[in-house]
Amino acid sequence: MQTTNHTFSIPVMGTGHSIDSPIRVAPYGISSVISIVDDLLIEKIRKFYCRKLDLPYNNIARNAEDGRAKRITAYLDLVQEIVQDKFEKIKNQPFFEENDKAKYFELLPKGSMPRRMYDRLLETDAGKVRDKLACELSRLMRPGSIDVNIMAKVDGLNYEKNGTPMSAEFSDANAALRGYANSKLSSSLVLSAGFNPRLYNYITEFKDFYRDATGKIKKKIILKVSDFRSALIQGKYLAKKGLEVYEYRIESGLNCGGHAFASDGYLLPSLLKEFREKRDMLSKTVRPLVEKFYEDEGAGFSEEWEIMEPRLTVQGGIGTSGEAQRLLDDFGMDATGWGSPFLMVPEATTVDKTTRKLLENAKEQDLYLSGVSPLGVPFNNVRNTGSEAWHQERIEKGKPGSPCPKGFLEANTEFTEQPICTASNQYQLLKLDQINQMDKDEAEKENMRQKVLDKACLCDHLGNGALIDLGILKEHRAPQAICPGPNIAWFDRTYSLREMVDHIYGRGESLVSSKRPHMFAKEMVMYVDYLEDLAEQADGNKGELRKLTKFRKNLEKGIEYCLKIADSESYKGENLASISQTAAEQKNRIVEIFKKIEEK
Incomplete structure (x- = not known):
């Protein structure tokens, strides 16, 4: 699987809103994630694209043997076929015209090597040098990755018609995994929503998740995590089975779309700081376990195999190019995930007009x-x-x-x-x-x-x-x-793919108001709101009080770290002033919340 030249990707959004995003954006080199929870929805989308593109379609009935896995495999193979066909057509287009090939390169970040080469091409006079440069540029083109997401804990057992439970391999998560594993895709499996030993053990049944004779892994593993400890535990668990984590995808516990898995008061900057400081542990602790697995299996671990430390990416509430740049530069992230803003981009996501209008007007x-x-x-x-x-x-x-x-x-x-x-x-x-x-x-x-x-x-x-x-x-x-994050309030119309990508990379005028609070400020408010809800539900026993006190300590420590960030030099479009103002307000709120707890 080739890595993209872009420094952002489009995460999974619900079961349907990114269901065909790869078909829309992968030909332009942008990676995105499909949910494979709903195989019945997937079958309808497969039928639609087969009919639209005049491709053969054979229905896989709801009661078909291993139907869930087969439906997922069939759709993913179709997506791969469509993306590859669209990509090859773009790749074969000529340079120096206003076409999709120009769009492919113009969407790339200015600092990427292919974009620099493309800009040089446009300035080169006709001749052998330009022809050679054009040929090399076409060779460097890559489609975006067609990644899939499984919510690990959504793993219900299924039953025969007589009520007898089916074996574990037919559980929802295992069947979805099998559907992906049997597909032709060379991409990544994103595991989210917790640790599921049964599912993790089942991954070992499929060779595509292991290195081949050349050291390549066809299907890579991405873990969506909320803290460093969880990342390390899960990474080691998989490594003992010879499975390597390609990427740890860190998400804000609350400032995100969909389900919100709140931390114990740890704000995103504090979590990212820990990942930055302990990053080498994710490879140094894990690599010996992987090597031992291959040695025990008999084939051994070749020193010629290219071993890269896991990628670190982050998502949740990012809204300006400056915020993204801080995450990349200050915290050493390899890429960022932009979800909710892409709900406003019809070229990238499937949202009906009524719901999109609702989002446009949402405050x-x-x-x-x-x-x-x-x-x-x-x-x-x-x-x-x-x-x-x-x-x-x-x-x-x-x-x-x-x-x-x-x-x-x-x-x-x-x-x-x-x-x-x-x-x-x-x-x-x-x-x-x-x-x-x-x-x-x-x-x-x-x-x-x-x-x-x-x-x-x-x-x-x-x-x-x-x-x-x-x-x-x-x-x-x-x-x-629909399940947007609160960040959507600042994106108030539909946008073209080019507009959104230019916004992400800070090219041209920002799509959001300069008054938009910084993502770190917004997360602060959400965590204090969450603390307030916990306090209201608490009945005053000592255990709950200890939990709330720990939450407060972590939260206040995170706020202080955010204030240090607020004192630094801002990146383009960052509203750092909102962090200081918000921090003062939220610290006062925390004091008032604990006064009420004491009164209880």
Whole structure:
């Protein structure tokens, strides 16, 4: 797998919004990530592209043997075929014309070697030197990587028609992994949402994740992590099995899209500082374990194999070229991930027009950390989506919850032997009846009811925007959910791919207002908000108090580090002044929060 010349990538966004992003951007050398959680959505997208491009299509039925894995393999192979075809057509275009080949090179960062060569080409007179330079430039072109994402903890067991549990290889995560492993792709598997030993052990079944005779790895592993300790533990666990981590993808716990996995008060700058200072441990600690594995296997570990230390990348709330540059230069990151802003780029993502208009008009107060996820994990959301309206209508009709058409998030066994989803109609009716019979005051019961009714059908609704955008489903038949980070409030219209990439690299006028708070300032506020919620829920026991005190200590230490950053020289477009102002406000808020705790 070739590394890209770009210093950013497009992360996974929901189950549907980046479902075909590689088809859109990989021919231009930009890497992106597809979610392979929803194989039923994937099958519909595969059918759409086969029909659109007049390619053969054979339906893989829902009840087909190993259907989940086969659907994923078939789609990924199709994406590879489409991307390669589009890329070759661009590669074969002539230079010195306003075409996609010019766009490919003009999108590259100014400092990259191919971009410098391209600029030199444009200044070179016709002749053998220019022809040789043009030939070399075409040879250097590479498509972006077609990466896939598996949420490690979304790994429900499946059942035969008679109710007998199927073997572990047919669990949701394992089947998705098998679908990717059997594909023709040479790319990366992004593992997110926690550590799953069963899934990690299953990776060892597939040779593409190991070095071949030349030392190359066809399918690489990327771990999305929230702290250094977790990265090291998981890296060592995999290394003992001979599996190497190609990249650690660090994400802000709260200032991100989708599910929010909050840390114990560790702000992103503090986490990045630790990664920067201990980076060599990720390779020095792990390499001997990998070498031992190959020695034990008999083939041995060749000294001729090229061993690179794992890449470090970061994502979550980045909004200006200056913020990205600080992450690259000051913290030594190899690349950045830009998610939510690309929801406003129709050339890159599938978002229906109604939802995109909702995002265009969304203000900071419309973006919130919600309780809609059946996983019980806070979920970044925006108010007034089609999904929200659909659920409210069902509540008013006395039919709360969803019929649960896909069941990927079935995990609750409170009322049933087989797991069901907390967003399902079945669960919500049972839970509401239980609450109604409780010996509690009405206000407390109403609060409990609301938490039950908040749960939404993310399995189905997160993919509907793609189906509407591609014309597969009509809007009235497909309630749309979307999961932007709060950063989206500052991107208030649709943009071309060129506009967004130029913004990322600081070329031309910024797409966001100079008043936009720095990403570090925004994260501060979100963590103090989160601390306040924890404090309100606490019942005052000593264990909870210790937890809150630890959270406060880490948070205050992080704020002090942010203040040091605020005193440094700013990069282009950085609103460092907002960090100092926000820090003062949030430190006062923390004092007030703990005063209330003491009063309790």
